[in-house]
Amino acid sequence: MDDTTTGVKPPAPRMRSFAAMRHPGFRAQFSTFVLAMMADNIEHVISYWVVFQKFHSPALGGFAVVSHWLPFLMFSVASGALAERFDPRRVIQCGMALFIIASLAWAYFFFTDSLQMWQAMAILVVHGCAGVLWQTPNQMLLYDIVGPAELESAVRLNAMARYLAVLAGPAVGAAILLAFGPAYGIALNTVFYLPLVLWLISAPYGPKFRKAAAAAPRRAVRGLNDILxxxxxxxxxxxxxxxxxxxxxxxxxxxxxxxxxxxxxxxxxxxxxxxxxxxxxxxxxxxxxxxxxxxxxxxxxxxxxxxxxxxxxxxxxxxxxxxxxxxxxxxxxxxxxxxxxxxxxxxxxxxxxxxxxxxxxxxxxxxxxxxxxxxxxxxxxxxxxxxxxxxxxxxxxxxxxxxxxxxxxxxxxxxx
CATH class of the missing domain: 1.20.1250.20 (MFS general substrate transporter like domains)
Known part of the structure; x- marks a missing residue:
């Protein structure tokens, strides 16, 4: 007899350990996400060190923090709207392209020893915008990869990946800085972004692979009006x-x-x-x-x-x-x-x-x-x-x- 007929609520199913890891797609997403997040931290280690040595400017250090987070305040909703309107895989790849451009720009100015403060500020802004194009579409893609039942596991594991990158990134960044120097080191750092870019080319997730009943209507991106x-x-x-x-x-x-x-x-x-x-x-x-x-x-x-x-x-x-x-x-x-x-x-x-x-x-x-x-x-x-x-x-x-x-x-x- 069903428990509901006796007024007894059936017990909730027990959550499985590392549930999201049972999906091959999530394992690929997780590993490439860790590498890209580590590259983000490596870039911070190398660029912040060189910028500090060159300018000794607390104001520029403060600008680095603002330029990293302000784009999330201004453009996170717009980034989500773009991921609704277009394929989130391509939006993430655009973000990775901006990360690579930022690293190559640092490398050029480090090679030529011609970095000026306004150029450093511009690169920091590009880096901040890259993060916005990555985070929200990536979170949308998690839903497509694992579905609602194991979404909590996927979100928690991705958050864990960020902490893993925070631990590993500075250590790897310091090793690269010592081994190759800032110019070659930050140029080498671009390689860590590539696995995510390449996996997303044919990853079977996003609007094209959703069932017709689950497909969201495509709407125009309206900027500030989207927030309201x-x-x-x-x-x-x-x-x-x-x-x-x-x-x-x-x-x-x-x-x-x-x-x-x-x-x-x-x-x-x-x-x-x-x-x-x-x-x-x-x-x-x-x-x-x-x-x-x-x-x-x-x-x-x-x-x-x-x-x-x-x-x-x-x-x-x-x-x-x-x-x-x-x-x-x-x-x-x-x-x-x-x-x-x-x-x-x-x-x-x-x-x-x-x-x-x-x-x-x-x-x-x-x-x-x-x-x-x-x-x-x-x-x-x-x-x-x-x-x-x-x-x-x-x-x-x-x-x-x-x-x-x-x-x-x-x-x-x-x-x-």
């Missing part, structure tokens, strides 16, 4: 609204602004060699995210639910607040590891919930709106953590910023 209409469209989807607000608050108040302040935290904690202490703090945040992916995926844990994402975000803010005020190095290191673990957990879950609840004909724009909040609003985290830190100290500025993000998560949690 998408905001109107999601009003009837409380899960999407809450996840966009949750991710947006985390990015606006905290983002990754504390990473640029890590040398100050390492110096203030006064534990051994400052360089080693700094490197370990940076690695702890990335290792926490990587560990989260391995544990949660390996155990098939934490099915996506809005309240679970909000609780994880609350815990993340708490971990960062404790880290910011810790006066013991190992305590700070442990809570930074926990923060990385919790950040991957709630961000991946929020993104999955948005994708699963997004209307088919607006999925690209809705994912773009989420990226505008979760990535684009990081542009302003330098104000809440960095600028405020210059007035009251970075420990208190990060602590108060983390508490502000926690307050938003708490309000969302108690709202009906």
């Amino acid at each position: 209409t998408t905001i109107q469209d999601i009003k009837g989807h409380p899960t999407i609204v809450s996840m966009v607000l949750l991710a947006g608050a985390a990015s606006f108040f905290v983002g990754n602004a504390y990473s640029s302040q890590m040398p100050n935290f390492a110096a203030d904690l006064r534990h051994g060699d400052p360089g080693i202490a700094y490197s370990m703090l940076l690695a702890a945040d990335a290792a926490g995210g990587l560990l989260a992916g391995l544990i949660l995926e390996g155990g098939g844990l934490l099915a996506p639910k809005p309240r679970t994402a909000m609780i994880l975000a609350l815990l993340w803010g708490g971990a960062l607040a404790v880290f910011s005020l810790a006066n013991t190095y190992w305590l700070a290191l442990g809570f930074l590891l926990a923060a990385g673990f919790l950040e991957l957990s709630f961000n991946a879950m929020a993104q999955s919930l948005v994708q699963l609840d997004a209307p088919l004909d607006k999925r690209g724009r809705v994912i773009g709106l989420f990226n505008m909040a979760s990535l684009g609003l990081k542009t302003f985290s330098g104000i809440s953590v960095g600028l405020l830190g210059s007035l009251i100290g970075i420990h208190w500025s990060l602590g108060l910023s983390a508490i502000a993000a926690m307050l938003v998560a708490g309000v969302l949690l108690v709202l009906p």
Whole structure:
């Protein structure tokens, strides 16, 4: 007899470990994604080092952060609209082409030793725009590769890939820099983008391979109007609204602004060699995210639910607040590891919930709106953590910023 006839709800099926990896297409996407993300980080390592040596300009360093995140704020929805209107594989390839152009431009100016500040700024803008053309279409493609049942696994594994690239990219970038020098090294870096470009040429995913009933209508790309209409469209989807607000608050108040302040935290904690202490703090945040992916995926844990994402975000803010005020190095290191673990957990879950609840004909724009909040609003985290830190100290500025993000998560949690 069916359990529903007795009023007993049948148990939910257990989540499988590393479910997305069972798809050959996802395995190919994951491996090429890791290489491209690593190349992105390698470029940062080499270009930032040369730019710092040449200009010694804190203002240019600040511009590098703004140019990286501002395009996500301005163009994420437009990128999603492009991925709806055209084949997302080709949009991603355009993004990879911009990454390669940026690396080759750096290589030219490093070879000729003719780099000027305005040229460095222009290349940084090209690099930022490349990221926008990559992220939203890539997230749309995940849905086509694995389907809704295993989307959470795919999103979480892709997030884990980013942390893996953050760990591996600087190490590989430093090795390439030492072995080949900045000009040849950054030219060599273009090779790491090619596997993704080549795989996408014939990867059997995207609009051409969807069933007719699942194909979204092709609509014109309307720029700013797409942002306004998408905001109107999601009003009837409380899960999407809450996840966009949750991710947006985390990015606006905290983002990754504390990473640029890590040398100050390492110096203030006064534990051994400052360089080693700094490197370990940076690695702890990335290792926490990587560990989260391995544990949660390996155990098939934490099915996506809005309240679970909000609780994880609350815990993340708490971990960062404790880290910011810790006066013991190992305590700070442990809570930074926990923060990385919790950040991957709630961000991946929020993104999955948005994708699963997004209307088919607006999925690209809705994912773009989420990226505008979760990535684009990081542009302003330098104000809440960095600028405020210059007035009251970075420990208190990060602590108060983390508490502000926690307050938003708490309000969302108690709202009906």
